[in-house]
Amino acid sequence: MKNNSDLILASASPRRKDLLAEVGIIPDQIIPADIDETPFRNELPRPYVKRMALEKARAIAVSHKKSFVLGADTVVVMGRRVLQKPEGEVEAYKFLSMMSGRRHTVMGGICLITPTGGEIIRVCETSVKFKVLSESEKKNYVTSMEWDGKAGGYGIQGLASTFIPFISGSYSNIVGLSIYDTIQMLNGNGFASV
Numbered sequence: 001m002k003n004n005s006d007l008i009l010a011s012a013s014p015r016r017k018d019l020l021a022e023v024g025i026i027p028d029q030i031i032p033a034d035i036d037e038t039p040f041r042n043e044l045p046r047p048y049v050k051r052m053a054l055e056k057a058r059a060i061a062v063s064h065k066k067s068f069v070l071g072a073d074t075v076v077v078m079g080r081r082v083l084q085k086p087e088g089e090v091e092a093y094k095f096l097s098m099m100s101g102r103r104h105t106v107m108g109g110i111c112l113i114t115p116t117g118g119e120i121i122r123v124c125e126t127s128v129k130f131k132v133l134s135e136s137e138k139k140n141y142v143t144s145m146e147w148d149g150k151a152g153g154y155g156i157q158g159l160a161s162t163f164i165p166f167i168s169g170s171y172s173n174i175v176g177l178s179i180y181d182t183i184q185m186l187n188g189n190g191f192a193s194v
Contacts, residue, residue: 005115006067007191010060015155015176016072023179025186033059033071045077045107050123053109061113068191071111072177076152078104086153093142095153101132104152108173112185120185124178126169128156133163 007025009016012032020027033056039048057071076083078098086092108124141160147153154160156167156174170178 005191006064007186008060008064008067008069010056010069010071013072013176015157019172019175019177019179020182023183027070028067029064031060031064033057035059037073039082044080045075045082045105046123048082049073049075049107049109050111050121051109053111054119054121057111057113057119065117066115068115068186068189069113070182070186071109071113073109074151074173074176075107076104077107078102083152085149085151086147089142092147092153093138095147096133096138096141099130099133099152099154100138101130103127103129106152106169106174108170108176108178108181110178110181110185112182112189114189114191118189120189122178122181122185124170124173124181126167126171126173128164128174129166130163131165137163 006028008029008031009027010031010033017030035055037052052073053071056073057069061069083095086095106126106128110122112120141147144159146155146158156164167174170180172179
């Protein structure tokens with residue numbers, strides 16, 4: 001089924017593009033949103049990730065009013081602390097040490113703006129448990145550079161998969177976009193995804 005409206009992905013993440021492609025959705029355009037991602041003072045993780053997804057989608061939708069615009073954001077949360085993308089190897093190592101032997105939550109904000117101006121927003125949460133990591137495991141992972149550009153400093157689809165004995169929730173959310181939620185939002189709002 002051909003859609004009358006285009007789909008624009010407001011994200012630079014190659015992982016989001018790949019996840020969509022796995023279920024047969026190829027965005028007509030990929031336009032990364034250039035927004036300030038600094039959290040507000042005392043902003044909690046769930047409102048933050050929701051706001052980021054919304055702001056990314058709005059930044060692109062303003063000049064593409066006849067398209068569906070999909071914005072998304074992913075954060076790793078330990079308690080009330082958000083672990084962003086590490087600034088360098090020292091921070092990547094610190095994040096691994098914090099997650100070692102503990103559970104954390106991956107929160108994915110998704111916002112779909114429709115051609116009629118509707119804004120649909122969801123937050124998907126996935127619980128992830130890390131095994132206790134040895135010094136050599138942490139050092140080898142940091143050396144691999146797999147953490148670079150990833151929320152929380154790891155990607156589940158690579159070497160870090162060997163650290164994770166348990167997840168509860170959407171796997172694709174950890175990668176960068178809950179495909180289940182995204183498809184529900186698209187199909188429920190007039191975009192035929194399949």
